[in-house]
Amino acid sequence: MSTIDGHGLVxxxxxxxxxxxxxxxxxxxxxxLLGPNGAGKTTLLRMLATVTSYDAGSLRVLGHDPQDAAARLAIRRRLGYLPQEAGFHRGFTAFEAVDYIAVLKEHDERRARHAEVRRVLELVGLSDVATTKVGALSGGMRRRLGLAQALLGDPDLLILDEPTVGLDPQQRIRFRDLVAEAGSGRTVLLSTHQTEDVATVCSDVIVIDGGRRVFGGTIDELVDLARDRVWLDDRRDPRALAAWRLGDGSYHHVGDPPDGAQLAPAGIEDAYLVLIGPTAAASDVA
Structure with a gap:
């Protein structure tokens, strides 16, 4: 059974x-979930998280239509959502901020609720700053705090909008481990500009552009789109769809290779550029 099933969404x-x-x-x-800025990723995630309604089409999330008030409540009880801006009150401590969300999620019994808050803070590595005010936390810590509240109650569906923004490399590795574990037995939908995050933790990928899905399939199927379309040269080829200089001074090209070109293995970034085009190279692949 599909966790999310949407058709013709507008x-x-x-x-x-x-x-x-x-x-x-x-x-x-x-x-x-990959796509350039303005592709509709955040709007789509807000619809799936029952924050925003849809205008046309059909949608079932965890078997329910989020347009119905009673169904929205049923979805939210089984949903964990990390928006781009979590919006915690800066005067709360880290513990109080997550505890407040736990109350909203109907964790009514105080002792059990506090145990759950401590559990998710430990998961994201924030136990040692539990009594620190949100306003005193770094941007990366506030991002991890958002992930902690999303993990409350072991939700069946976890929706994460750009969760690695502001995380340093070590924190990103810890995040990938958390997401990989979270994806066992539940559904995780991860929107990100970090293609390495997708390559590391995702089994499937959806690419959207202009509000439409332009690809859906496995990582290998995506990479296949760029196979034999990546080459190296000691000069930049202006005919390439995209090109950038590597550390050894050579140039990595994506597009239609010239005769006799030195072909290179394709990756997710290359396939993404083949799908979206040269405008994606400026800021949307990292």
């Missing part, structure tokens, strides 16, 4: 369709 803001006839199906495991 969400418009004025004359702009942020989501434009999009189809989406996910089940157990970790699915990566």
């Amino acid at each position: 969400k418009a803001f004025g004359r702009t369709r942020a989501v434009d006839g999009l189809d989406l199906t996910t089940s157990t495991g970790v699915t990566g």
